[in-house]
Amino acid sequence: MKAKDIYAALEKTAPLYLAEKWDNSGLQIGSRNRDVQKVLLTLDVTEAVIQEAIKKNVQLIISHHPFIFNGIKSICVDSGKGELVSQLIKHDISAYSAHTNLDSAKLGLNNFIANQFRIKEAQPLVASSSDQLYKLVIFTPQDYSQKILEVLGKNGAGVLGKYSCSSFRTTGKSTFKPLKGADPYIGQLNKVETVVEDRIETIVSRNLIKTVLPIIKTVHPYEEMAYDLYPLDPSISKNENGLGKIGVLEKSVPSNEFISEIKNILGLPFVRTAGPIPKKIKKVALCTGAGAEFISIAKLKGADAYITGDLKYHEAQNAKENGLFVIDAGHFGTEKKVVYLLEEIIHSAYPSLEIIVSDNVNDFFDIY
Ligand SMILES: [Zn+2]
Numbered sequence: 001m002k003a004k005d006i007y008a009a010l011e012k013t014a015p016l017y018l019a020e021k022w023d024n025s026g027l028q029i030g031s032r033n034r035d036v037q038k039v040l041l042t043l044d045v046t047e048a049v050i051q052e053a054i055k056k057n058v059q060l061i062i063s064h065h066p067f068i069f070n071g072i073k074s075i076c077v078d079s080g081k082g083e084l085v086s087q088l089i090k091h092d093i094s095a096y097s098a099h100t101n102l103d104s105a106k107l108g109l110n111n112f113i114a115n116q117f118r119i120k121e122a123q124p125l126v127a128s129s130s131d132q133l134y135k136l137v138i139f140t141p142q143d144y145s146q147k148i149l150e151v152l153g154k155n156g157a158g159v160l161g162k163y164s165c166s167s168f169r170t171t172g173k174s175t176f177k178p179l180k181g182a183d184p185y186i187g188q189l190n191k192v193e194t195v196v197e198d199r200i201e202t203i204v205s206r207n208l209i210k211t212v213l214p215i216i217k218t219v220h221p222y223e224e225m226a227y228d229l230y231p232l233d234p235s236i237s238k239n240e241n242g243l244g245k246i247g248v249l250e251k252s253v254p255s256n257e258f259i260s261e262i263k264n265i266l267g268l269p270f271v272r273t274a275g276p277i278p279k280k281i282k283k284v285a286l287c288t289g290a291g292a293e294f295i296s297i298a299k300l301k302g303a304d305a306y307i308t309g310d311l312k313y314h315e316a317q318n319a320k321e322n323g324l325f326v327i328d329a330g331h332f333g334t335e336k337k338v339v340y341l342l343e344e345i346i347h348s349a350y351p352s353l354e355i356i357v358s359d360n361v362n363d364f365f366d367i368y
Helices: 003-013 047-055 080-090 100-104 109-116 142-154 206-219 255-266 292-300 313-322 331-335 338-349
Strands: 026-029 038-042 060-063 094-097 120-127 133-141 168-176 193-205 227-231 242-254 272-274 280-290 305-309 325-328 354-357
Touching (some): 003 060, 038 338, 047 060, 047 080, 100 242, 109 280, 109 338, 120 292, 142 206, 242 255, 255 325, 272 313, 280 292, 280 331, 292 313, 305 331
Parallel strands (some): 280 305
Antiparallel strands (some): 120 242, 133 193, 133 227, 242 280, 272 325
């Protein structure tokens, strides 16, 4: 199997357009076309992970955290990052990362952990801008309306909750004058034409615009397709992808019980908390990794508890001031299970591929 087939399987669940602008998800180093028989899954690409990959004859390492995050200005192979780059290239091992695209994906890491916490009706805590909806209006001769509607529907426009192919159509008159050099479908040069056209309205999410519009242009008969495209209010979103999740537990749980459960599920010796501890918890927000920036949003959305990691001192103060109970289960603690999600995704696409979870998924912090 080619490496690119495995990247494609990952990107089906976690498309790269979902990655944050500052992120560096995708292929980090190596090949798209190399044959892969064995894959190693990890949270971070460390020296220990690379040694393990070499020892176990792995061709591809898939990590959550990008191997190359900040720009590299030089590669000195004697030590540090340069040495790791050199080891990977020498042993023909590729490294690929599914980072914030996997965090934000509808069935990504936050969804995976939310399911383990048994959070129901989970929705994104912060909807992805790629899910923002746009109104697309296309003006077309009436005999082309049906064809254009079909192509719109086939390419994902007009999806509204559990409905697809949604549209609205009105008929009116349009005018235009073909100028010198034009090759009009209807009308003559230098003569204002008035024709009856349909105005087809539908909605399309931002990530689809780049694919839907060019396809429609190939079907539309006019040399210059007239269309409008305008963003709807951000509150009108597909609301499927996005950072974090918020949802409800089946029943209210006493806070102490909930904290114990989180520690059990994530396999942690302790968690830190900040903000006022409620008697019971029903509505839970979650953001794996570092999600302190969403404390106010979690509060605004009515969470009784917000689970995240990497809380700094003044972010704990912010939790207290916002009156929100925040559970800091650690950056590592909330993300270490990502390897099992990666395993699920790749295994369901390629059941016969050998997939190994690294023995070196470790926290960079030690506890004394
Ligand atoms: Zn992380």
